[in-house]
Amino acid sequence: MHLETLHLLSFKNYLDENLRFSPRINVLVGKNGSGKTNLLDAIYYLGFTKSAFSSSDQQCITQGNSYFFIKGVFKNDSTTKEVTSTVQLGAKKIFREDSLEYQKLSEHIGKYPIVLIAPDDVYLVNEGSEGRRRFFDGIISQLDKIYLENLIQYNQALKLRNGLLKLYAERGSAVDWIAFESYDKLLSTLGDSIFKRRSAFIIEFSPVFQKYYHFLVENSESAEVQYNSELKGKTFSAGLMDVRPRDVALQRTNFGIHKDDYDFILGNEALKRYGSQGQQKSFVIAMKLAQFEILDLHKGFKPILLLDDIFDKLDDFRIARLLELIKSEFGQLFITDARPERTRGLLNHINVPSTVFNIDQGKVTLYEQQEK
Amino acid sequence: MDYPSKLIEDAVNQVAKLPGIGKKTALRLVLHLIKNKEENTFALTQALNKLRSSIKFCNCCHNISDTDLCFICTSHKRDRRILCVVEDAKDVMAIENTSQYNGVYHVVGGVISPMNGVGPTDLKIESLVSRLNQEQSEVKEVILALSPTMEGDTTAFYINKRIKDLTGKITVIARGVPVGGDLEYADEITLGRSILGRTLFN
Ligand SMILES: Nc1ncnc2c1ncn2[C@@H]1O[C@H](COP(=O)(O)OP(=O)(O)OP(=O)(O)O)[C@@H](O)[C@H]1O
Ligand SMILES: [Mg+2]
Ligand SMILES: [Zn+2]
Numbered sequence: 378m379h380l381e382t383l384h385l386l387s388f389k390n391y392l393d394e395n396l397r398f399s400p401r402i403n404v405l406v407g408k409n410g411s412g413k414t415n416l417l418d419a420i421y422y423l424g425f426t427k428s429a430f431s432s433s434d435q436q437c438i439t440q441g442n443s444y445f446f447i448k449g450v451f452k453n454d455s456t457t458k459e460v461t462s463t464v465q466l467g468a469k470k471i472f473r474e475d476s477l478e479y480q481k482l483s484e485h486i487g488k489y490p491i492v493l494i495a496p497d498d499v500y501l502v503n504e505g506s507e508g509r510r511r512f513f514d515g516i517i518s519q520l521d522k523i524y525l526e527n528l529i530q531y532n533q534a535l536k537l538r539n540g541l542l543k544l545y546a547e548r549g550s551a552v553d554w555i556a557f558e559s560y561d562k563l564l565s566t567l568g569d570s571i572f573k574r575r576s577a578f579i580i581e582f583s584p585v586f587q588k589y590y591h592f593l594v595e596n597s598e599s600a601e602v603q604y605n606s607e608l609k610g611k612t613f614s615a616g617l618m619d620v621r622p623r624d625v626a627l628q629r630t631n632f633g634i635h636k637d638d639y640d641f642i643l644g645n646e647a648l649k650r651y652g653s654q655g656q657q658k659s660f661v662i663a664m665k666l667a668q669f670e671i672l673d674l675h676k677g678f679k680p681i682l683l684l685d686d687i688f689d690k691l692d693d694f695r696i697a698r699l700l701e702l703i704k705s706e707f708g709q710l711f712i713t714d715a716r717p718e719r720t721r722g723l724l725n726h727i728n729v730p731s732t733v734f735n736i737d738q739g740k741v742t743l744y745e746q747q748e749k
Numbered sequence: 750m751d752y753p754s755k756l757i758e759d760a761v762n763q764v765a766k767l768p769g770i771g772k773k774t775a776l777r778l779v780l781h782l783i784k785n786k787e788e789n790t791f792a793l794t795q796a797l798n799k800l801r802s803s804i805k806f807c808n809c810c811h812n813i814s815d816t817d818l819c820f821i822c823t824s825h826k827r828d829r830r831i832l833c834v835v836e837d838a839k840d841v842m843a844i845e846n847t848s849q850y851n852g853v854y855h856v857v858g859g860v861i862s863p864m865n866g867v868g869p870t871d872l873k874i875e876s877l878v879s880r881l882n883q884e885q886s887e888v889k890e891v892i893l894a895l896s897p898t899m900e901g902d903t904t905a906f907y908i909n910k911r912i913k914d915l916t917g918k919i920t921v922i923a924r925g926v927p928v929g930g931d932l933e934y935a936d937e938i939t940l941g942r943s944i945l946g947r948t949l950f951n
Pocket of ligand 2 (some may be wrong): 413414415685686713
């Protein structure tokens, strides 16, 4: 699959841009702050119905404006689909595919698979479990509609259950556990199925991840991603029963798949404490490459790959390895670089044609096009 | 907005408190009132005042009523062996309009909705329990007719738990594809439930 054209209206620092891309390699060059990452974000938005970098839609609207609009035309073999997103302050977000509006945004997820590798991905290693769950949930949701629906429902039930715990706490009245039974039943059913899906996914994910990690890091120690869930030793209902006193005290639910985590292990140690910065980066890139391959495998076509400032962070060996993949494995690619000579030099070196765009303050110009 | 008169402003602010009415609509209504005959406005305020001071809720089913017991609860024609649990008076009216139901009602006054500060004790569930507990209770079937949302389901589940030993059977209204609708336009969840909850032909 590839993105053929993109139209942006008042998205971040893009006022009105019409772009046509190469189905292979697109290089975005420009000074710091020119809008390279913003352009990747607009593409990401079309795939995920939200920004990869901004926490709210409002932050994506050009300052001083009240709306943004993104239109992308995607091509997959002979079929062409137009995806548009309209966000207006104070109005419901509208997503359309070929002019037909989605009733639920979740229906769109997974149709246009995109993988983003960004400099701050190491947050997956260094920050809390929520980001790791979101990463894996993001992949599974793109493969499995029912998983996504279950997850949305689970979170809704969890929110209501926590709300009821708060309600009883605020009133200082004794908790009526009968009122919780319906939530507990929902959480158990949905949670069990989410747990099973996560367990199955990590079995599929691990060998692919390891392949890429060892490809990127020569003579490397064993690298592993382990899925950790309290559900491994307990049934959901027993778990909920055990934490009741804590639930009442803390006014939130202390057992469930919302507390799951993924452990990253290097050698026999935790990557976060033991791994060098370079090892952490390689680890995360290998996870993203595994994400790419698994999506490719399940969808039967290659996702779009967005590489944000990737060469900045890697040594020559790993850059060479990535270039090998660029040459043979990937489909459409967007690479940003503040140093144009470097990326172009690297691509020329492996003799892969690319289209280079120059970006200056939200204005994009075609700089160089080499096609075979 | 700047109003030419404090009186207008006060009236607009009051009217705009009604659900679904913004400041603009409120202003239009207020200006309409002062343009029309004075007695029309007094008739309106009188009706509203009387409504508030005299409106009653049925002691038995909690539906809106002019009397201590509503006309459904006192009617000899209604079948007291079937009781339908609904959220509010609007739902009673909707079911009555179908002319398909001849039992009695119990209006619980909402659903368990923690986000809106509504817990089980804020609903007329205790009163349903004691109604079914009464010696002269003839109820053989309780129909749960609550919204098909997570909150509605939670409430139905709770009520079911509380009353399951106090009545013959407990049923829920069917959920499915709208009559006259095209199957392909029904959403997946509704269609899925309709398949699971299919009934015998005839
Ligand atoms: N909502 C917005 N409205 C207007 N401008 C915005 C908005 N959001 C971000 N920007 C501008 O976009 C610029 C950042 O763009 P971006 O992050 O894409 O730069 P970049 O080319 O990737 O830079 P670097 O090389 O440093 O990564 C900032 O100058 C910022 O002011
Ligand atoms: Mg950037
Ligand atoms: Zn009554």
